[in-house]
Amino acid sequence: APVAFEWLWKAKCIPRIKVFGWFLLSDRLNTRNMLKRRHYNIGDNLDCLLCGQPVEETVEHLFFHCDFSKACWDT
Incomplete structure (x- = not known):
C-alpha cells in the first residue's frame, strides 16, 4: 500500500475522516x-x-x- 494510505489509517482521528481521506486519495469522491x-x-x-x-x-x-x-x- 502507498505510504499515504498507511499514514491515513494510522492517524488518530475519527473513522469518518479516515474514510473521506481514503475516498479522496483513491479518486472515489462523487x-x-x-x-x-x-x-x-x-x-x-x-x-x-x-x-x-x-x-x-x-x-x-x-x-x-x-x-x-x-x-x-x-x-
Whole structure:
C-alpha cells in the first residue's frame, strides 16, 4: 500500500475522516467529473456548483482552486 494510505489509517482521528481521506486519495469522491466517467446521467453541464465558474468540477479544483473552498480553508 502507498505510504499515504498507511499514514491515513494510522492517524488518530475519527473513522469518518479516515474514510473521506481514503475516498479522496483513491479518486472515489462523487465529483461531477467522476460521475461523468461512470456514465451517470448528470447532463452536459460539468461546471463547479460551489463557485459557479465554468470550470470542470474535479477533486483538484474543489480542494485547491475553487474560490468557495479557498474561503473555507482560510477561515
